[in-house]
Amino acid sequence: MKLQKIKWITLMFALGAVLMLGACKKKVAPPPPPAPPPPPAPTASLSASPNSVPKGQPTTLSWQTTNATDVSIDGIGAVQPNGSQQVTPADSTTYHLTAKGAGGTQEATARVTVAAPPPQAAVPSATEEELFSQSVKDIYFDYDKADIRPDQRAALQGDAQFLGQHPNIPFKVEGHCDERGSTEYNLALGTSRADAVKSALTQAGLPANRVNTISLGKEQPFCNEHTEECWQQNRRAHFVYQK
Amino acid sequence: MAANADIFLERGNLGRPLAWSLALHLVFAIFIIVYAVFIPEKRGEGWGAGGGGEAMGATLVSNVPLPANPVKTENVLANDSRGLTKSMPLPEVKPPEPEAIPIPDKESKKKPKPAPNVSRKKPEPEQPVEEASNVIPFGQGGPVSGPYGTFNAGGAKGGFGFTGGGGDFGNRYAWYVRVVQQKVSANWLKYEVDPRVTSGQRVYLTFDITRSGEPSNVQIEQSSGVPSLDQSATRAIQRIDTFGPLPPDYSGSKVSVEFWFDYKR
Amino acid sequence: MNRSKFKVDIRCNPIHVAEVQVTHRMSPRFYFIPQTRAIITSLLLLILALPCFSQQDWIRTGTGLGVEKIRLAVPDFKPSNQDPKNPELLKAFNDTLWNDLDNAGIFDLVSKSFNPLEVPGQPTEVKFEVWSAPPPNASMLAFGNLGVSGNTVMVQGWLYDVKNVTSPQVLGKQYTDVATTDAARLIAHKFADEIIFRLGGGVQGIAESSIYFVSDRTGHKEIWAMDYDGSNQRAITHLGSISLSPRISPDGSRLAFSSLTKTSWEIMMYSLELGRAVAFPRFGGTNLSPAWAPDGTRLTFSSSRTGTSEIYMVDASGGSLKRLTNAKGPDVSPTWNRKTGAQLAFVSGRSGLPQIYTMEADGTNVQRMTDQGYAVSPSWAPNGQFLTFSWMRKYGPGAPGSNDIYLMDIASKQWVQLTHDGGRNDFPSWSPDGRHIVFQSSRSGSEQIWTMLADGTKVQQLTFTGHNTQPNWSWK
Numbered sequence: 001m002k003l004q005k006i007k008w009i010t011l012m013f014a015l016g017a018v019l020m021l022g023a024c025k026k027k028v029a030p031p032p033p034p035a036p037p038p039p040p041a042p043t044a045s046l047s048a049s050p051n052s053v054p055k056g057q058p059t060t061l062s063w064q065t066t067n068a069t070d071v072s073i074d075g076i077g078a079v080q081p082n083g084s085q086q087v088t089p090a091d092s093t094t095y096h097l098t099a100k101g102a103g104g105t106q107e108a109t110a111r112v113t114v115a116a117p118p119p120q121a122a123v124p125s126a127t128e129e130e131l132f133s134q135s136v137k138d139i140y141f142d143y144d145k146a147d148i149r150p151d152q153r154a155a156l157q158g159d160a161q162f163l164g165q166h167p168n169i170p171f172k173v174e175g176h177c178d179e180r181g182s183t184e185y186n187l188a189l190g191t192s193r194a195d196a197v198k199s200a201l202t203q204a205g206l207p208a209n210r211v212n213t214i215s216l217g218k219e220q221p222f223c224n225e226h227t228e229e230c231w232q233q234n235r236r237a238h239f240v241y242q243k
Numbered sequence: 244m245a246a247n248a249d250i251f252l253e254r255g256n257l258g259r260p261l262a263w264s265l266a267l268h269l270v271f272a273i274f275i276i277v278y279a280v281f282i283p284e285k286r287g288e289g290w291g292a293g294g295g296g297e298a299m300g301a302t303l304v305s306n307v308p309l310p311a312n313p314v315k316t317e318n319v320l321a322n323d324s325r326g327l328t329k330s331m332p333l334p335e336v337k338p339p340e341p342e343a344i345p346i347p348d349k350e351s352k353k354k355p356k357p358a359p360n361v362s363r364k365k366p367e368p369e370q371p372v373e374e375a376s377n378v379i380p381f382g383q384g385g386p387v388s389g390p391y392g393t394f395n396a397g398g399a400k401g402g403f404g405f406t407g408g409g410g411d412f413g414n415r416y417a418w419y420v421r422v423v424q425q426k427v428s429a430n431w432l433k434y435e436v437d438p439r440v441t442s443g444q445r446v447y448l449t450f451d452i453t454r455s456g457e458p459s460n461v462q463i464e465q466s467s468g469v470p471s472l473d474q475s476a477t478r479a480i481q482r483i484d485t486f487g488p489l490p491p492d493y494s495g496s497k498v499s500v501e502f503w504f505d506y507k508r
Numbered sequence: 509m510n511r512s513k514f515k516v517d518i519r520c521n522p523i524h525v526a527e528v529q530v531t532h533r534m535s536p537r538f539y540f541i542p543q544t545r546a547i548i549t550s551l552l553l554l555i556l557a558l559p560c561f562s563q564q565d566w567i568r569t570g571t572g573l574g575v576e577k578i579r580l581a582v583p584d585f586k587p588s589n590q591d592p593k594n595p596e597l598l599k600a601f602n603d604t605l606w607n608d609l610d611n612a613g614i615f616d617l618v619s620k621s622f623n624p625l626e627v628p629g630q631p632t633e634v635k636f637e638v639w640s641a642p643p644p645n646a647s648m649l650a651f652g653n654l655g656v657s658g659n660t661v662m663v664q665g666w667l668y669d670v671k672n673v674t675s676p677q678v679l680g681k682q683y684t685d686v687a688t689t690d691a692a693r694l695i696a697h698k699f700a701d702e703i704i705f706r707l708g709g710g711v712q713g714i715a716e717s718s719i720y721f722v723s724d725r726t727g728h729k730e731i732w733a734m735d736y737d738g739s740n741q742r743a744i745t746h747l748g749s750i751s752l753s754p755r756i757s758p759d760g761s762r763l764a765f766s767s768l769t770k771t772s773w774e775i776m777m778y779s780l781e782l783g784r785a786v787a788f789p790r791f792g793g794t795n796l797s798p799a800w801a802p803d804g805t806r807l808t809f810s811s812s813r814t815g816t817s818e819i820y821m822v823d824a825s826g827g828s829l830k831r832l833t834n835a836k837g838p839d840v841s842p843t844w845n846r847k848t849g850a851q852l853a854f855v856s857g858r859s860g861l862p863q864i865y866t867m868e869a870d871g872t873n874v875q876r877m878t879d880q881g882y883a884v885s886p887s888w889a890p891n892g893q894f895l896t897f898s899w900m901r902k903y904g905p906g907a908p909g910s911n912d913i914y915l916m917d918i919a920s921k922q923w924v925q926l927t928h929d930g931g932r933n934d935f936p937s938w939s940p941d942g943r944h945i946v947f948q949s950s951r952s953g954s955e956q957i958w959t960m961l962a963d964g965t966k967v968q969q970l971t972f973t974g975h976n977t978q979p980n981w982s983w984k
């Protein structure tokens with residue numbers, strides 16, 4: 001019975017010592033360290049210039065941040081703290097910049113409005129391009145000549161009509177020459193051929209600034225044989241659908 | 244009816260109108276004779292006189308007898324023939340008699356070899372300093388300093404060999420003399436000479452060459468008598484910008500050149 | 509009159525002789541004092557003859573003399589020491605020197621098989637009689653030595669007149685440079701040019717000149733450059749479009765050409781010194797075939813900015829635009845008379861098929877030079893007298909024909925056909941010495957750059973890869 005008591009007392013004593021020790025420890029915990037000065041908050045700004053563009057045209061995003069170590073823009077990814085980038089949004093978009101730093105996070109936005117597409121779909125549909133190449137015929141020329149032949153007038157009329165009915169299809173007229181003759185003179189002759197077609201189109205009512213011309217001389221022939229058929233193939237004003 | 248009768252009645256008055264008629268006839272006759280005799284000079288002048296026509300830019304030379312067929316020079320193509328004549332055989336050296344030069348000038352000291360003749364009437368080509376065995380005869384369509392040569396209307400020219408000149412320049416710098424000779428020959432456009440001129444004409448020009456090689460002071464020393472030939476020769480030299488600088492170790496400030504142009508068709 | 513006594517050698521003073529004679533005749537004052545007269549006239553003659561004392565050398569020569577080409581012997585240069593690098597540099601040097609002199613057009617080079625076994629490397633080793641006698645039969649001898657020591661190469665070269673034993677030296681030169689084959693080649697070019705300058709009558713040689721041209725061997729037509737003999741071919745532009753008609757400026761610093769943009773052909777200006785394009789205005793339409801005035805301050809080119817292609821002039825930075833032609837039909841390919849800087853030749857379709865015309869630099873006095881066929885690509889000779897161009901005479905629709913290079917004397921309009929070997933020959937361009945023409949030809953099956961002497965001989969191919977066209981020879 002006394003042993004049990006001694007054990008019990010020892011246990012109690014041990015328990016009390018432990019408790020007291022633990023409590024002492026707690027009691028002698030060092031005072032909490034002073035709070036560190038709060039880090040400066042990052043700043044961020046984002047702008048788009050121009051902030052309204054026609055569809056398909058680029059705009060430039062410019063941003064500036066301070067006290068940021070981690071800057072990113074939605075849709076672009078991680079970027080430098082200061083910078084600019086050209087983007088071409090397909091639709092109106094709000095660009096969202098996030099700048100993270102030790103002092104916190106700052107966000108900035110810039111909205112880019114994409115002008116409403118023209119009534120007829122500006123996105124070239126495959127059918128429209130097919131329609132173009134089916135309906136708009138190239139005009140062929142005589143050797144060393146840039147005037148419209150009588151047998152080509154009907155085709156030219158048809159082209160003018162189609163283009164007039166579809167005023168929003170952009171196109172280009174290329175002047176070509178056959179392989180004979182000199183590079184420089186053929187570039188000039190190609191110019192004359194393209195211009196002759198342009199002049200006929202404007203006379204038929206198309207606005208002049210819609211008809212873009214360029215000469216390719218004999219630089220991009222349609223065929224390469226040394227025969228009269230091929231040469232005639234190459235002497236043309238070629239209509240090109242411009243996407 | 245009455246008129247007829249009148250006429251018959253007036254027969255007796257025929258004398259007066261007859262006289263008038265005769266007189267008028269005479270006047271006309273005299274007029275015709277006078278016209279025929281005194282006026283023809285005017286009409287005749289328009290016939291047969293020369294008139295330049297299509298002559299190649301030269302004035303008509305009246306003292307040159309016109310040859311029977313002028314050579315056609317309208318379309319001259321280069322052909323590959325090397326030439327129409329060969330070089331002439333080398334003539335003997337003839338020491339010419341020097342003209343009297345009383346002043347002891349430097350010329351006699353400068354000339355180690357016999358002086359070339361100074362007579363302008365009959366220049367005799369000297370024995371050339373260089374060998375002639377590798378001569379290529381002149382011809383149409385020659386080489387490069389010769390695209391000009393392709394437009395020449397004539398064939399090869401006169402004698403052979405060149406002379407050293409008054410001092411020892413020609414002896415020391417024979418290569419420079421040759422440059423002068425080649426350049427002037429190459430720049431001579433013989434089609435500038437009136438095509439009716441006969442062969443065998445020669446004009447002498449003199450000019451100076453400055454240190455930098457430019458020709459200056461071009462003068463006709465002895466005319467050939469054919470103005471178009473003289474002019475074409477003068478123009479040949481005027482076309483030349485430079486012969487190249489005079490040899491650097493040559494001490495003179497300039498060199499004078501006497502150049503003859505042999506015109507041969 | 510004692511004229512013979514006072515005959516001065518007229519070579520000294522042809523004009524003054526007459527005066528002397530006249531005064532002699534016309535001065536009666538001296539009549540009474542013969543001695544005085546004699547003294548005074550001899551004094552006069554002495555004074556007049558003073559110019560005779562100054563060295564007045566004379567040359568007498570004339571047409572019909574001498575040979576056409578100088579017979580020049582060019583044995584291989586000898587090594588001057590035993591450096592192991594010598595053989596490589598010597599080969600480059602000797603080959604280049606031989607080619608340059610062979611291509612000059614004024615020499616008849618002695619075939620190397622005619623050379624004697626011993627060739628000189630120093631003036632003391634020259635044996636005149638061996639060279640001037642057959643088989644070499646030379647008039648001139650170019651010889652010398654080359655040696656590498658350390659990092660530098662030294663070349664000594666002489667040009668001797670072997671017919672003139674007393675004073676043979678025409679040239680004596682010494683060159684040093686780094687010991688590379690490129691430097692050896694450059695020294696050979698320089699030495700050859702010196703010889704050509706001396707013996708060719710003061711005309712600079714072309715051994716250091718360049719040719720600019722169009723090549724598509726990278727897949728796109730770009731502007732390239734090469735040495736006059738076809739070596740060192742390198743691309744200048746990397747635009748990835750179609751670039752045509754390169755023309756180098758007279759001072760060699762800028763290259764003008766025409767390039768295709770998205771909307772038009774524009775004249776581009778490239779600075780070879782800076783290695784990049786420099787600003788030049790865009791005119792819209794088709795702008796091509798630029799041509800520099802010989803003083804480098806103006807450019808003419810063809811532009812369709814107002815409709816048909818016409819010839820325009822601008823200053824070197826593209827300002828002061830001025831229109832020169834005003835006729836129907838396209839006008840292209842102007843070229844300047846570089847002797848006067850006051851005339852232009854160009855191509856015009858105003859009468860149908862393209863023909864060559866000339867006009868003053870202000871657009872007046874337009875003269876037609878060709879009478880038929882299809883004539884394009886004129887280039888005006890440096891001496892101002894000739895045009896070279898590409899011509900197909902008797903041209904017609906469907907006619908295969910072939911363009912050939914022709915030479916025309918501008919004053920007389922007489923012409924000579926230079927190429928005969930078939931193919932399409934176009935875009936001739938004169939060398940600065942007026943003795944060579946570079947052109948493009950399809951005679952080998954594809955379009956390549958070729959050169960020839962201005963009389964149509966010595967035709968050589970310079971390019972072999974891809975298609976190479978529109979060569980332009982530098983001005984010096």
